[in-house]
Amino acid sequence: MTSPAKPASLWEYANPVRFMRLSDWLLPVTAVAAAVLTGIGLVWGFFFTPDDFRQGSTVKIVFLHVPAALMAINAWIMMLVASLIWLIRRHHVSALAAKAAAPVGAVMTVIALYTGAVWGQPIWGTWWVWDPRLTSFLILFLFYLGYIALWSAIEDADTAADLTAVLCLVGSVFALLSRYAAFFWTQGLHQGASLSLQPGTRMDWAYKAPLYIAMVGFGLIFVALLLAGTRAEIRARRMKALVARERMQG
């Protein structure tokens, strides 16, 4: 499976001991980097950017809204990849990482929905509309809830990992379908993407720079929380194994 010549292979970290050793130093590094970058991005964004011509200072919520929305989707994609790796290679750490990513993604979805509502109230005049983007985020949130609920409902760890992985695969297809269904259904109020990789800028660098920093910061927050969550899951399993062994002896 893994050749000794390439010690940095992903498959090496299927071994929880190796994963723990790696995350032992990676976790503090990413946590500090996440705190610093998110702090810089948000403080710069909130206090050192000019007010928008039309939207005033409300526009600054974008520095929370966009990174959270980005990570809400990316967390699901990460779960999808992790579920595939678990199903195909029985990579135990991968299954636990998918489990640890779900609550983080759910919270990111809530942040995106909440900041969107707070921004929408003064600008659109409503907290909530059944706009395609808003609707697909609400559905994404339901998927997260179902995924988390399924994990917690099943007692046997490997069964839970298998079933949630299958749910994640099927759910991804339907989440994508729902998104297109919602766009088909109504055109909606939400503006198009403010950031794009294509040339032709819609956003000034005065906003873009802190936004990019906040996005990287949120990405690192996700990685840090993911590592911490996975470590907690591995430790919880070790505890269970230890308790079981003690019972056997005693």
Place this chain on the structure above:
Amino acid sequence: MNAILIRDLRLAFRAGGGFGLGLGFFLILAVLVPLGVGPAPQVLAVIAPGILWVGALLACLLSLDRIFALDHEDGSLDLLATAPVPLEGVVAVKALAHWLVTGLPLVLAAPVLGVLLNLPAPAYGWLVLSLLLGTPALSVIGAFGAALTVGLKRGGLLMSLLVLPLYVPTLVFGAEVVTRGAAGLSIATPLALLAGITAGSAALLPFAAALALRINLR
């Protein structure tokens, strides 16, 4: 395969088999909505397509846990899993039985309930057609949800939570067909997408459901 289908149908139609359950729920919903919303015909005409589709969806949801739960309790699911027929086929047949018992009566009852909800005249045909095309998807997706939660003691609520977001595209396209039909617009696109969802789920989801069942029966 035929034997499984006939057995499931016979079990459903016998007393306590839950045949009328979905239909009764659909009827109650269609009667309660005008009482709650008020009898204004133009209001009812606007919401009728959505209410009928939501009603059909919830009626389907109500009886989903019967697909595998009873067989799991008395052990016949283990026998089916070890039988020479492929488990994927068993899942497909059981979803078909669920549709014949729940979905088909809803399709037949929907025009009558459409009258109660003052559905505009041009929409009746599209209502029946969209339900006919869409409800099989509800049964197959539901069979997948039921397969995921089959071993759990209180799986009903969890299954609803899992299945509800999976039902969204079917509901959106199905209700859109009827709404457009009522307004006299072109319905080709949502109808094709609805048929596509049904065909896709019927072809692929039995495999996912059979996989989930195997994991649960391990």
